[in-house]
Amino acid sequence: MGSHRRLAPSGFDRGAGAAVSILSVAAAALGTVPAGAAPHDDTRATVDRLYAQAEKATEAYNEADERADVLREEAGTARDRVARQQQRVNNLRESLGSLAGAQYRSGGIDPSLALLLSDDPDDYLDHASRLDRLTTRQAGELRKLQDALRDLAQEREEAAAKLRELEKSRTSVAAHKKTVERRLAAARRLLNSLPDAERDAYARASRSGRPGMSGLGGTGAASERGSAAVAAARSALGKPYVWGANGPTGFDCSGLMQWSYAQAGVALPRTSQGQRYAGRQVPLSEARPGDLVLYRGDASHVGMYMGDGQVIHAPYPGAPVRYDPVGMMPVSSVTRV
Incomplete structure (x- = not known):
């Protein structure tokens, strides 16, 4: 969320x-x-x-x-x-x-x-x-x-x-x-x-995604900071969704991205709309682990691509930080930090 x-x-x-x-x-x-x-x-x-x-x-x-x-x-x-x-x-x-x-x-x-x-x-x-x-x-x-x-x-x-x-x-x-x-x-x-x-x-x-979304991009992160952010996001699996929170005990969607990249020494904007322009835009077909996946036309939701057609994100209240298919909702853009 x-x-x-x-x-x-x-x-x-x-x-x-x-x-x-x-x-x-x-x-x-x-x-x-x-x-x-x-x-x-x-x-x-x-x-x-x-x-x-x-x-x-x-x-x-x-x-x-x-x-x-x-x-x-x-x-x-x-x-x-x-x-x-x-x-x-x-x-x-x-x-x-x-x-x-x-x-x-x-x-x-x-x-x-x-x-x-x-x-x-x-x-x-x-x-x-x-x-x-x-x-x-x-x-x-x-x-x-x-x-x-x-x-x-x-x-x-x-x-x-x-x-x-x-x-x-x-x-x-x-x-x-x-x-x-x-x-x-x-x-x-x-x-x-x-x-x-x-x-x-x-x-x-x-949690269901569109078919044919697996096997996107490469299997490794595009940079060391991306790899560090991936590790941080994985460490947050199971933490509760808390709206307005950016860790370390709870997260909303953009809060999780901000916190994960902070562990890699990178300062991201607080909102998903700001995070959309925090790096270089790449096609979804070239997504690599650590890339930010923005959803909906207004970029009101964001997750982190983890490879094999999956993202880690904070979905909504009552649903903890978890893996979901990258195509769980319409993708608007992919940003490589």
């Missing part, structure tokens, strides 16, 4: 709207199943649709969560810049204060310098004609302070903007989380409404 786990209107904002639209369709699809109706193919198809729609929303959640991480780091950096600039302003004021003290001890402080050292030095800067009352050194220090104050104001505004964007992102992440959880719960309820035999049939059908 899709991976669960960037200041102008961002791609995330557009993705959020798309996810809401998708989930509205999911709700409508759920409403088409009559209450008390006997389990049948339509119910299983609705389960499939809900899982696919929840997977798309999960990817939107992952993107939002990744964006929040970036903003959190940027906000911290902005706060550090503000602190450094404030210290520069303080140092410049101390320097000017020392000059004023020296003037006072030598016969009195210049009125213009007294005004500068008031609570609002900008008042002085509005009367630049008084600069001729200052010594050359004092004038230079004053200009430095003027520049520092302007820089400080700009840094503060940028930091505030980062914090506002971060709060907006946090709110959106929380909304996505609730939405995904509702869709997944609806899918599980529908699936649990099926008799045991039909649930087993659904599980078997979800």
